[in-house]
Amino acid sequence: MIDTVAAAALPVDEMLRIQKNRLEPEQKNEKLKRMVIVTGTHGDELEGQFCCYEVIRRINEHKEYLNGIVDVFPALNPLGIDTITRGIPKFDLDMNRIFPGNMDGSLAEYTAHEIVEDIKGADVCIDIHSSNIFLREIPQIRISEETAEVLVPMAKKMNVDYIWVHAAATVLESTLAHSLNTSGVPTLVAEMGVGMRITKEYGYQLVEGIFNLMKDMGIWTGPVEAVREPIISTDGKVSFINAEASGVFLPHIYHSRKVKKGEHIGDIIDPITGTVIHAVESPVDGLVFTLREYPIVYEGSLLARILGGVE
Template identity: 65%
Template sequence: MIETVASVGLPIDEKLMIQKNRLVPVNGLSGNEKRISIVTGTHGDELEGQYVCYELQRRIKENIECLTGIVDVYPAINPLGIDSITRGIPGFDLDMNRIFPGLENGSMPEYIASKIIDDLSGSAAVVDIHASNIFLEEIPQVRINELSRDTLVPLAKHLNVDYIWVHSSATVLESTLAYSLNVIGTPTLVVEMGVGMRITKKYGDQLTDGILALMKELGIWNGEVITPKEPIISEDGEVSFINAGKSGVFVPCVGHWKNVKKDGHIGDILNPLTGEINERIFAPTDGIVFTLREYPIVNEGSLIARILA
């Protein structure tokens, strides 16, 4: 059942509508069912979650008799961004994920943010799906504020991701959707995976398997599910960042989610004008490459890779 979460008038007789699709058990609701909410489309250039929304609903509908709770799917909480292929909210120069929890009597984006928070509040779990940007590829991972570690890590283990990254609280922005929901007691898991402006089907299938496994753990699904992967769990101090020292064209010589040795060759920054190598990139430590540069043009300081030690 498609429901409108928020609706705001736009110029030229148009409306901005935030919509969700609610899936319920075939026998209806008794009032005691748990609810899981799947949210994506916060950034208009992150599309990996669009496939997950489709695939999850497809699987549920094929086995609707296994649904024992409520599934709310929010495929586009920034529809203007998706329509215009922009990260933020067009016309406002705002990042949607920097205005939560919003304000009901505030500007249009603040009003929408407040309505989204109100609607998601009370979910047994929220899965907030993001992609990387167009420059980097990320393996499927859950990012968690250390303040919510005890609550969220046990839930995240069911999502079938490769990696759980527990951030220090100092690096977490308090104006994000996840932070705002976690503060009010609605457990919210932030998933990052894939590349901006693309859909990586294998990652989407992997996460969909995990969402069904989490639903079963919560008592929302009684169908068959996979046994989730055992994710690597790390803290901020176990992650090394590699940044470009020179501008040019980056060509990697390692694979994504592959092991590297300290001083191992990561790739080269090339100079197409002179036919020379501007910089050779080497690993600062042993570990696994879980973030890798996808877009080849780099400037000094551009992120090349992240390595989990």
């Protein structure tokens, strides 16, 4: 059943509508657990669109296995998706910086408020993000230290490659995940792929994890696939590689592979002189979980993130 969670008038007789698809079993009772899946907070992040489609498709195929409520929000920022804009167009605003919103605020604050109010009371929320257009990420869950005790056991069931536990100081209080976690809704932030693209293999991987978590919670009674064991780390194990010069970055390695300290991982080249400006090497032994996708770089641009200590 498709419901409108928030609606507001736009110019030229148009309407902004935040919609969700509620899937529930035929036999309903007050004890049913509820999972919420949200995505599309940033208009240039599309990996979650495929996940929403696949979750709904699988549930509709075998509705007899559904033993709880699943609310799917494919587009929290439909204007951003329609205009291929990361934030909310015309507002010059990142939607994931205005939660929990304000009932009496601007259009953006109002819709954020309505979204949070609708999700409150859920047993878990999966907040799916992509990377931006510049970087590619392996499927991962990002968690703040202050919520790790509750969220890490859930994250282990999500079939991701990596669980990154962030220092609490790096978590912005204005994000949807922070607002929901502080209101009592355990919220997992999933990130994968690259902006403006859909990586179907990553989508299938995360969807298997979603169904595995649903099974563990009793929301799904059907068969599920075995999930992989994720690597878990804190900020201190992650090395950031930034460009030391401006130019065109050409990686010499594939994303999601292990490297050795001193290994050549790419070059920053100058197309007009035909020279290599900087040969980029790995500072540690580890796993490349973030790799530059967009080749134009400037001094300081992020080229890669490597999780150290991975054999």
